[in-house]
Amino acid sequence: MTELLASAAPVLSAERLNQAYSYAGYRQLIDELMARNQTTGTNQTEQIIQYARLNIKRMQRLDKTIELLPELQKVLNQLDQGYEWLIITEGWCGDAAQIVPVLEAVARASQGKISTRYVLRDENLDLMDRYLTNGGRSIPKLVVLHTDTLTEAATWGPRPAPAQELFTRLKQAEVPYQEFVTELHGWYAKDHTISTQRELLALLQSL
Secondary structure, eight states, rough: EEEOOSSSOOOOOOOHHHHHHHHHHHHHHHHHHHHHTTSSOOOHHHHHHHHHHHHHHHHHHHHHHHOOOOOOOHHTTTOOSOOEEEEETTTTTTHHHHHHHHHHOOOTTTTEEEEEEEEGGGOOOHHTTTTTTTTBOSOEEEEETTTTTTEEEEEEESOOOHHHHHOOOOOOTTOOOOHHHHOOOOOOOOTTTTHHHHHHHHHHHOO
16 A cells, blocks of 8 residues: 655654664564563563564565565666665564565665665654554554655555455454464465565556
């Protein structure tokens, strides 16, 4: 779900952006927390810890297996200016585990034209509350910033349209949570990141 907006004001200061995590820093954080049987955020229930542990495995797998669509790589090669990708996420979020590695893979393939920075939702609610989805704090959320001004160029998230439709349908049907999670992650597994890549391709083409 992509939105293009023009804003004259920076989304955040350069100092705050620089304080955000790199991908390596974000991954190190959630790994170090998991070593203490913890995850990001204030909810430290055993169920949340289990989800976070699964998410680490999902990210590890995706980091090794993502193959970018040729048409996406072509658009990345043609970018004529730089962008900062600010990503709002949490270690316990299943959708983030499925999507964050894709965002990072796209940035890496941009040959330095796209830089990524990661912030935790619950520590940055002032940012999160500017990018609600149907009134909720759904993550991950990508905010595309112009490198020179840190003004907003576009936003995307929290999940590709087919996954969002499935999410909405399951929620409306009041499907039990475990079944809900199984169906949603089953969709991600079958999709092989293609829907996310195609939507990011459309976002880049519209910049």
